[in-house]
Amino acid sequence: MSGVNRKSVADAEERLRSTGERVTVPRVRVLEALLQAGGALTHQEIEVLLGSAALDRVTLYRVLDWLCVKGLAHRMSGGDRVWRFSAIDGQHGRHAHFECRHCGKVTCLDKQSTDELAVNVPRGFRSEGIELTVRGRCAQCA
Amino acid sequence: MSGVNRKSVADAEERLRSTGERVTVPRVRVLEALLQAGGALTHQEIEVLLGSAALDRVTLYRVLDWLCVKGLAHRMSGGDRVWRFSAIDGQHGRHAHFECRHCGKVTCLDKQSTDELAVNVPRGFRSEGIELTVRGRCAQCA
DNA sequence: CGGGAAAGCGCAACTCAGTTGCATGAACCC
DNA sequence: GGGTTCATGCAACTGAGTTGCGCTTTCCCG
Ligand SMILES: [Mn+2]
Ligand SMILES: [Mn+2]
Ligand SMILES: [Zn+2]
Ligand SMILES: [Zn+2]
Numbered sequence: 001m002s003g004v005n006r007k008s009v010a011d012a013e014e015r016l017r018s019t020g021e022r023v024t025v026p027r028v029r030v031l032e033a034l035l036q037a038g039g040a041l042t043h044q045e046i047e048v049l050l051g052s053a054a055l056d057r058v059t060l061y062r063v064l065d066w067l068c069v070k071g072l073a074h075r076m077s078g079g080d081r082v083w084r085f086s087a088i089d090g091q092h093g094r095h096a097h098f099e100c101r102h103c104g105k106v107t108c109l110d111k112q113s114t115d116e117l118a119v120n121v122p123r124g125f126r127s128e129g130i131e132l133t134v135r136g137r138c139a140q141c142a
Numbered sequence: 143m144s145g146v147n148r149k150s151v152a153d154a155e156e157r158l159r160s161t162g163e164r165v166t167v168p169r170v171r172v173l174e175a176l177l178q179a180g181g182a183l184t185h186q187e188i189e190v191l192l193g194s195a196a197l198d199r200v201t202l203y204r205v206l207d208w209l210c211v212k213g214l215a216h217r218m219s220g221g222d223r224v225w226r227f228s229a230i231d232g233q234h235g236r237h238a239h240f241e242c243r244h245c246g247k248v249t250c251l252d253k254q255s256t257d258e259l260a261v262n263v264p265r266g267f268r269s270e271g272i273e274l275t276v277r278g279r280c281a282q283c284a
Numbered sequence: 285c286g287g288g289a290a291a292g293c294g295c296a297a298c299t300c301a302g303t304t305g306c307a308t309g310a311a312c313c314c
Numbered sequence: 315g316g317g318t319t320c321a322t323g324c325a326a327c328t329g330a331g332t333t334g335c336g337c338t339t340t341c342c343c344g
Contacts, residue, residue, distance in 0.1 A: 023341095024291095056293065057295095059292080059294065062292080079219060081219065098264075098269075109264075119251070120253065127240075128243065130274065130276050132272065136267060137267065137270070139265070204321080
């Protein structure tokens, strides 16, 4: 149901453990939410998903930031100035996103890796990561 | 010097005129600033550039938005939640950007058009535009 | 198992880019 | 010039994300 999924909790915990850092309740719950999500989630959407026994707003921000630093999640800046987060999972690494201009939903384009994307940068510039967002209409809003 | 450049004012005015919409002082001054800029500018940076006889904050926001709607400029959402704007000029259309993680400066990668970029989207999704941002270290901050 | 140091959490107050509503002023069509 | 329409300016507001600090949890070691 919408309750806790044993397997995904264990999965989240294991990923956290593998960083060598502290495994805390907020980290487990947030990473689990991201792993189960179908797309990239805003801070607000995650708060709703966590529902009862919600975390403090600030803690959620800090956990999300931490997950990104540790490479367990990545962040995209939407056209609405709101960040969205999604888990980086073994098979699909950093990927492109689709943002629907009508409903605002952000879909992960898992097939479209941004690691392999070749972009020429001027001499002396060093590329460390690429953010690629396609904007348009999603299937629901067609 | 840093004052008004006749030629670029005329250039800005002509572009505005070609939209068939009203040509106003704020629109001319803002578009001129964007045309002369080396990279993508934030709202704040534009305010500084305009210097004396600055526009109202709100007017500047509205002018920038209007320029984007009319296709004379485009907007990118930086990693710092701040929008940056650059003119779309005849030769180089919508293009990719480079954002320096150290100094925050955003450089236009004019050679890297985002119009020609081919990205596969899921069935039923319609792509209407692509935003591509490379993050890393710029030449100054190397 | 217990400490205890180090790191993370929660709360309250804050910042600041961008928005909204409305009265005034400037384009521009005739 | 005169009137209509649209843009500007001001003030008040919104809301995502941040900061500082005291309290709690993790987890390492004995
Ligand atoms: Mn994603
Ligand atoms: Mn640009
Ligand atoms: Zn949609
Ligand atoms: Zn730099």
